[in-house]
Amino acid sequence: xxxxxxxxxxxxxxxxAFHSQGPGASAYPPKxxxxxxxxxxxxxxxxxxxxxxxxxxxxxxxxxxPLTQPKHSTIAAFRQQHLSV
Numbered sequence: 231x232x233x234x235x236x237x238x239x240x241x242x243x244x245x246x247a248f249h250s251q252g253p254g255a256s257a258y259p260p261k262x263x264x265x266x267x268x269x270x271x272x273x274x275x276x277x278x279x280x281x282x283x284x285x286x287x288x289x290x291x292x293x294x295x296p297l298t299q300p301k302h303s304t305i306a307a308f309r310q311q312h313l314s315v
Contacts, residue, residue, distance in 0.1 A: 232269045233294060236261050244312055258300050263308040265294045278305035 244260035269290065270281040282302040284291040 232265055232272070236265045236268065258298065258304060260308070262295060262298070263300065263305060266291065266300070266305065267309060269294055278302040278309065281305055
């Protein structure tokens with residue numbers, strides 16, 4: 231349900247800052263990070279470190295994050311950057 235709800239949202243402002251080309255590792259899509267945050271909050275995981283841990287151990291988080299494991303700092307930076315949106 232979380233995945234479908236986030237997919238239906240217009241995240242054009244967050245996606246404008248998203249880039250997956252150029253030097254360095256590819257950025258994680260904003261929808262993926264938002265799905266992890268929302269589902270983490272629903273599961274009482276408010277810490278970006280606990281959300282990252284869940285991406286390694288919890289099947290639902292694994293499914294939401296297509297077997298990727300964003301760093302806790304990436305999750306925290308996304309939350310901080312889009313806190314006011």
